[in-house]
Amino acid sequence: MKRRWLIFLVFGLLFAIGAGNRPVLTPGIYPVQPGGNGWDQVVFDKKSNYRPGIKYFTAIQPSDVRLELPKERFASFSFGRFSLGSAGTEYTMVIGSQNRYFFDTLYIDLDRDGVITAREEVKMNERQSVALGYTVQELDAEARLTVAYRTSTGKIVEHPLDIRLIFYYGKFSDEPMVFYMVQNTTFLQGTGLLNGKPLSFALVDGDGNGRYNDWGDDFLFYDKNGDGKYHFGKESQVLNPLHDLKIGQNNGIYRLIVPVFPAKIGLIAADADYKMADFE
Amino acid sequence: MAKKIKYLVPAVLLFCVGWSYRMPSYLNPGVYQLSPRTTWSSLPASAFKLVKDDISSAEPKDLKAAPQIKAGQKAVYASFTLGNAGQKVNYLAILDEKAKWQSLYVDVNGDNCFDEQDRVDLSFEEQVRGNRLKYTIEPVVIPVSYKNSAGRIIRKKLQVDIYLFYNPNNSLVETMHRVVTWFEGEGRFSPKKGLEYPVRFALVDLNGDGNFNNFSEDAVYIDLNYDGVFGQRERVTFRALFDLQTATGENKQYRQYVFPWPYRLAVVPVAEWESSSFYDPVDDAEFPVETVNPPAVAEPGADKEALPRGVKK
Numbered sequence: 001m002k003r004r005w006l007i008f009l010v011f012g013l014l015f016a017i018g019a020g021n022r023p024v025l026t027p028g029i030y031p032v033q034p035g036g037n038g039w040d041q042v043v044f045d046k047k048s049n050y051r052p053g054i055k056y057f058t059a060i061q062p063s064d065v066r067l068e069l070p071k072e073r074f075a076s077f078s079f080g081r082f083s084l085g086s087a088g089t090e091y092t093m094v095i096g097s098q099n100r101y102f103f104d105t106l107y108i109d110l111d112r113d114g115v116i117t118a119r120e121e122v123k124m125n126e127r128q129s130v131a132l133g134y135t136v137q138e139l140d141a142e143a144r145l146t147v148a149y150r151t152s153t154g155k156i157v158e159h160p161l162d163i164r165l166i167f168y169y170g171k172f173s174d175e176p177m178v179f180y181m182v183q184n185t186t187f188l189q190g191t192g193l194l195n196g197k198p199l200s201f202a203l204v205d206g207d208g209n210g211r212y213n214d215w216g217d218d219f220l221f222y223d224k225n226g227d228g229k230y231h232f233g234k235e236s237q238v239l240n241p242l243h244d245l246k247i248g249q250n251n252g253i254y255r256l257i258v259p260v261f262p263a264k265i266g267l268i269a270a271d272a273d274y275k276m277a278d279f280e
Numbered sequence: 281m282a283k284k285i286k287y288l289v290p291a292v293l294l295f296c297v298g299w300s301y302r303m304p305s306y307l308n309p310g311v312y313q314l315s316p317r318t319t320w321s322s323l324p325a326s327a328f329k330l331v332k333d334d335i336s337s338a339e340p341k342d343l344k345a346a347p348q349i350k351a352g353q354k355a356v357y358a359s360f361t362l363g364n365a366g367q368k369v370n371y372l373a374i375l376d377e378k379a380k381w382q383s384l385y386v387d388v389n390g391d392n393c394f395d396e397q398d399r400v401d402l403s404f405e406e407q408v409r410g411n412r413l414k415y416t417i418e419p420v421v422i423p424v425s426y427k428n429s430a431g432r433i434i435r436k437k438l439q440v441d442i443y444l445f446y447n448p449n450n451s452l453v454e455t456m457h458r459v460v461t462w463f464e465g466e467g468r469f470s471p472k473k474g475l476e477y478p479v480r481f482a483l484v485d486l487n488g489d490g491n492f493n494n495f496s497e498d499a500v501y502i503d504l505n506y507d508g509v510f511g512q513r514e515r516v517t518f519r520a521l522f523d524l525q526t527a528t529g530e531n532k533q534y535r536q537y538v539f540p541w542p543y544r545l546a547v548v549p550v551a552e553w554e555s556s557s558f559y560d561p562v563d564d565a566e567f568p569v570e571t572v573n574p575p576a577v578a579e580p581g582a583d584k585e586a587l588p589r590g591v592k593k
Contacts, residue, residue, distance in 0.1 A: 053319070054417050056401055177404065179417065207319055215464070215480070216322025216508055238322070240508025241466070242480055253477045253506070270478045 023222055024243045025201065026193035027254055029266040029279075032203060035189040042187055042204055042221065044232045053207060054179045055080060057095060065092050068117045069107065074098060082182045084163070084210030086260045087148035087156050092116065093165070102169040102178060103139050110143070124167065137169040142185075147210045149261045152276035159261055161186045161210055182208040187221075187230075188262065199223055202230050203239075203258065203265065213258040215241050242270060306516055306524055307467035307502070308476060309534060311546045314463040314483060318419070318439045323462065323482060324512045327499060330443060330456040331488035333358045340370050345393035347385065352377040358455040362440075362490030364540040365425040365433060370394075371442060371455075379450045381414050384442060388422050402444065411453055415443040419460050424490050426541045436541045437461075438490055459485040463492060463542055469502065473525070479503060482510050483542065491540035495520045521550065 035041060057078035061067070067077070074096035081092045094116055096105040106124050107116045128138040147161050162185045170177040184205040192201050200223040207217040218239040221230035230236065243254045257266040257279050264279045320328060335358045339346070349355045354375040359368050372385040372394045384402050385394035402414040419439035426434050443456040462484045469479040480503045487497040500518045501510035524534050524547075537546040 056418050060397060178401075207321075214319070217319045238508040240480075240503075240506065242478055242503070242506050244477075244506035255478070 023194055023224070023237070024245060024254075025267050026196065027245070027267045027269070028193065029264050029268075030190045030192045030201075031264045032188040032190035032262055035187045035202060041228070042202065042230045042232070054181055055082065056179055062092060064114055065094075065109065066115045067094065068115055069094070069096065070118060074104065078102075078178070080180055084145065084161065084182075084184070085147035085149045085159075086211055087150040089146075089148045089210070091145060093122075095167070102176065103137055103167050106141050106165075106167075108143060108145075110145070127166075136171075137167075139167045141165045141167070151280045152259065157261070157280075163208075184208050184210055188212060190265065194222055194224070199226070200228075203262070204230070204236075206238075211260045212262060213239070213260050215239055243267065306522060307479070307481065307545075307547050308470055309524070309547045309549060310468055311544050311548075312465045312467045312481075313544055314465040314542050316436075316461055317464050317482075318461050320460055320462065322509050323484065323501065324510065326512060327462070327482075327484045327486070327501065327510070327515075328441075328458045328460055329486050329488065330458050331360070333360045333455045333457055335452065335455055340392070342392045343370075343394075344391070345395060346372060347374065347383075347394060349374065350377065356452050356455070360457050360488070362422060362438060362459075363424040363426045364491050365427045367425045367490075369422055369440075373444055373452065373455065375450060375452075381444050381446060381450070381452070384416065384444070386420050386422070386442065388420060400442075408445070411445050411447050413443060413445055416441050424541075426539075428539070434541070457488055459488050459490060461485070465545060467502075467545070467547075469504075470525070479506075480508075483538065483545065492542050493538040493540055494518075495536070 057080050059076070059078055061077070061079055062081065065079070069077075071077075076097050078095045078097065079092065080095070081090055083090050089112075091108055091110075091112065093106060093108040095103055096107070098104045103124060106122045107118070107120045108122050109116045110120050110122075122141045122143050124139040124141045126137075126139050128136060142162065142164050144160050145163050146158050148156050148158050150156055164183040164185050166181045166183065168177070168179055168181075187205070188203040190201055190203075191198055193199075194201075202221040202223075203212050204219040204221060205212055205214075206219045207214055212218055216238050219232075219236045220239055221232075221236045223230055224235050225231075239256070239258065241256055243256060245252060245254050253270040254267050255270045255272075255274075257268065257274055257276070259276055259280045262279055266274070266279060268274060335356060337356060339355075340357055340359070346355075356373045356375070357370060358373065359370045361368050367390065369390070370387045370392070373381055374383045374385075376382050381402060384400045385398045386400055387394055387398055389398075400416050400420060402416065404415065404417055406413045419441050422438050422440055423435045424438045426436060428434055438459060439461045441458050441460055443458075445453045445456070447453055462482055465481055465483070466478055467481050468476050470476050482501040483492050484499045484501065485492050485494075486499045487494055492498055495518055498518050500516050501514050502516055503510055504514050505511075519536065521533060521535055523531055525531050533550045534547050535550045537548065
């Protein structure tokens with residue numbers, strides 16, 4: 001009995017001390033590059049409650065956008081606009097609705113010239129559709145969009161991003177619920193050291209704004225089990241600029257350096273000097 | 281012996297858990313840059329408190345245009361004040377013919393008109409304590425006027441959520457709002473004598489008035505455990521004056537200074553503050569403003585031709 005309690009005590013102590021420690025890369029500088037298999041490699045399960053910002057459509061056509069579309073095909077148009085990157089890249093989209101379905105045809109002003117033409121139609125895929133007394137329509141569309149970033153030296157650079165738009169229409173009573181979400185499925189991958197062992201990590205734009213350095217909203221994933229996938233929860237943590245390391249000679253506060261679209265990320269002593277340009 | 285160990289186990293566990301938690305103190309003296317944020321996943325839900333608004337069934341005094349209220353519809357007007365220049369934000373909720381609170385008009389530009397561009401859809405409905413709740417999922421962006429210390433008006437965009445609570449008979453019980461814009465900064469912190477660390481902190485407008493300098497009413501969170509999120513236990517008292525032990529172990533009285541729309545948060549010794557002028561928010565080079573003009577006031581009669589279709593004068 002006495003022995004069992006002692007074992008329990010030791011495990012309790014180990015748990016209490018260990019519970020407070022989160023995995024953190026070994027201090028160093030790590031190159032990153034866009035991941036190969038898109039969003040499928042980052043696994044958000046249903047329990048993760050992950051959802052980027054919900055946005056509404058508006059019936060009001062933005063004054064700086066012109067439509068060159070077969071208007072006779074549609075009963076109405078609804079407009080949406082989203083920003084990506086850090087240099088004012090904005091994309092306008094329009095949903096053409098027939099009477100029967102809200103989401104009929106999607107057009108995105110891909111060349112951002114302020115004119116939406118029939119050639120800019122983007123295919124939507126149906127994820128879920130129910131019409132039993134109530135209607136639920138969930139679709140998504142994928143597009144590779146060019147996004148501009150302002151570097152720390154003021155230079156404008158462009159990167160392609162794979163974007164997934166998720167559209168939702170729910171009609172449970174007279175009032176329909178209509179909204180959309182923007183997901184940036186391009187994640188940045190690198191190989192780092194965790195507790196001295198090499199492992200893959202991924203930087204994920206959690207809030208879908210095309211920027212990779214939103215503390216508290218973006219994520220750093222570690223492929224701890226080496227299955228080639230990044231699992232939300234067990235293998236993820238919110239992006240955090242400061243880390244309290246309690247590891248041997250690295251004991252102290254460390255700063256994670258992540259530019260808006262990084263070529264490298266770094267974990268360095270919090271008070272050390274650095275140039276952001278070295279990480280872009 | 282076994283009995284003693286039985287008590288010892290929870291005591292040691294509690295000690296270990298408590299040990300890893302540093303009691304909230306405050307930021308060390310310094311002037312810290314702040315930047316606005318509008319996504320709130322880093323903060324606990326309690327950091328965004330709902331504040332009750334003034335409701336009236338009568339039209340606001342200066343109302344110039346509003347959607348026509350048809351037979352069977354009901355209009356409720358409500359308002360709240362944002363910023364330190366007394367900017368009143370009016371909004372209109374309409375109960376439609378099908379007895380649904382479907383439309384909300386927020387006069388974001390302060391032109392006393394509720395036009396189609398001010399319309400916000402209220403799609404989501406939830407049940408709360410026997411009542412129903414509808415709210416703006418995507419925050420409403422309101423340009424707010426702030427008077428700076430030189431008396432100039434600066435305008436800054438604030439994001440606000442609006443909530444309607446109504447009973448099962450669709451009578452509006454109350455309307456509320458919350459400010460979801462908050463500020464993030466990096467300060468210095470001394471967990472114990474001789475040590476000083478950088479630490480991330482958040483400044484939240486808890487009382488929903490759009491001003492971030494209401495001591496004892498607004499809130500500061502410090503990420504003391506470096507986990508990247510601000511927990512409820514990391515909220516520290518937001519006071520104008522306080523005693524602080526510095527890294528050298530010295531005890532002094534400090535003053536905290538924050539402007540209603542804060543560019544920086546300053547913690548300065550009281551004695552030095554009295555004779556100091558280093559923290560001057562009027563320096564345009566250091567404090568760029570988006571616009572220095574107050575909201576445009578239309579000439580009398582200028583709006584006659586500009587009224588959108590379906591709105592009354």
